[in-house]
Amino acid sequence: MIYGFISSLDDETTKVFFRSKKIRGNNIYNAESLGALTSVLQSGDAVYTVSCNRFASVRQVYTVARFCHERGIVLHFVAEPYLDIGNGKQWRPAVAKVIASMVESEQKAKGMMAQGFKMTDSQWEYAYRCFELMNLDILAHTFSADGVLKRGS
Known part of the structure; x- marks a missing residue:
């Protein structure tokens, strides 16, 4: 089976x-139902998502x-192959x-913020979410399409 993974960032173009x-529409799962998606996935299935920023955090992308x-499930990131x-x-x-290192930095930063x-x-939820979104945006723009680290110009 082929599945889609979306978030509130997606629109008609994604559909x-x-x-x-x-x-098919019943095989499209939103970010809030990620657990439901993982529960139906089987070996040989494929999941498409537009970008890593459809996930809640880099840790979630990694997991x-x-x-x-x-x-044995294929996971495609359209914008970040x-x-x-x-x-x-x-x-x-x-x-x-x-x-x-990004997953580790998310955890370290949360711990340091909690102590300070x-x-x-x-307020904590909001601060953590901002940090996670920033980290996802960095991941989406750190590498070129072929996985080569981008260098400053």
Whole structure:
């Protein structure tokens, strides 16, 4: 089966793309139902998403990619093909290293912030979400389409 993964960032263009890939409406899962998607996935399935920023955090990208890789599920990132997993594709070592360090930095930053600031739970949620979104945006723009680290110009 072929599935789609969307978020509130997606619009009709995404649905047109998914239709071109023969993804039916009942096989399109939104970010809030990621658990439901992973529960139906089987070896040989494929999941398409427009970008890594459809996930909640780099940690979630890493976790889902590892889940798919271990189960023989193909995971396609349309805007970031260097993140594709499955069908013999793996992350380049440089990509894997950056993702691992980003996951670690998310956790370290959250811990350091928790020790240094006094905020309400909703303020913490907002601050963490901002950090996670920033990290996802960095991941989406750090590498060229072939997985080569971009250099400053």
